[in-house]
Amino acid sequence: xxxxxxxxxxxxxxxxxxxxxxxxxxxxxxxxxxxxxxxxxxxxxxxxxxxxxxxxxxxxxxxxxxxxxxxxxxxxxxxxxxxxxxxxxxxxxxxxxxxxxxxxxxxxxxxxxxxxxxxxxxxxxxxxxxxxxxxxxxxxxxxxxxxxxxxxxxxxxxxxxxxxxxxxxxxxxxxxxxxxxxxxxxxxxxxxxxxxxxxxxxxxxxxxxx
Numbered sequence: 001x002x003x004x005x006x007x008x009x010x011x012x013x014x015x016x017x018x019x020x021x022x023x024x025x026x027x028x029x030x031x032x033x034x035x036x037x038x039x040x041x042x043x044x045x046x047x048x049x050x051x052x053x054x055x056x057x058x059x060x061x062x063x064x065x066x067x068x069x070x071x072x073x074x075x076x077x078x079x080x081x082x083x084x085x086x087x088x089x090x091x092x093x094x095x096x097x098x099x100x101x102x103x104x105x106x107x108x109x110x111x112x113x114x115x116x117x118x119x120x121x122x123x124x125x126x127x128x129x130x131x132x133x134x135x136x137x138x139x140x141x142x143x144x145x146x147x148x149x150x151x152x153x154x155x156x157x158x159x160x161x162x163x164x165x166x167x168x169x170x171x172x173x174x175x176x177x178x179x180x181x182x183x184x185x186x187x188x189x190x191x192x193x194x195x196x197x198x199x200x201x202x203x204x205x206x207x208x209x210x
Contacts, residue, residue, distance in 0.1 A: 032058040034094040038087055049075050060111060060134075069100055073108075080108050081134060084115035094121060103129060119155030126156060 033052050037045060045061075052059045062081040063069045072080060082097040092115030104110055112125050113134040122133065135149075142148035 030057070032060060034060045034062060036062045036096075037072050038062075039062060042071060042074070046075065049077070061112065063100070065097065066100065066103060069103055073105070078108055079111065080104060081111040081113050083113045085113070094124065097125065097130060098128060102142065108204070110127070119152050122152055122156035
């Protein structure tokens with residue numbers, strides 16, 4: 001009979017995760033992790049969060065409802081993910097993010113996760129000052145995920161991109177009605193995409209231009 005050397009198998013898993021943190025930190029293999037509040041009790045959440053911070057990893061703490069948000073905000077975090085997908089039913093609703101926004105303190109960056117499929121979905125979030133996105137399924141279904149991303153952001157932020165391009169491309173300075181191409185947009189986005197924060201600010205700035 002095998003006996004776990006801990007009170008529960010979960011503690012064994014947590015020990016492995018802690019050792020993984022140490023390994024990836026010392027080997028410089030990654031710089032961020034995702035903690036899903038629905039999968040952890042308060043003690044586990046706090047323990048893993050502190051271990052990750054000690055390893056100098058950025059931590060995205062994911063929530064789905066107000067109760068999970070309140071639990072997450074007990075941590076000294078600056079990044080919160082709001083999953084629009086209910087992990088119990090797998091239904092998605094973008095109102096999940098919109099309904100929780102007022103309960104997120106200023107200074108905490110909101111990442112809206114799942115359920116974003118169109119430029120209108122992205123524009124909806126940008127209008128609410130949410131400019132950081134975690135989108136997987138809708139891009140992975142495309143033959144070229146990178147091009148699909150560029151097209152979505154271009155469509156959602158066209159006026160903002162044109163305003164930037166007008167100041168950086170002679171053709172746009174002369175004629176703002178010139179057709180904007182994916183490459184033009186990638187030039188604009190590339191200027192701001194040295195860090196996620198700068199790219200998010202590019203998307204969020206001057207919402208009247210979206």
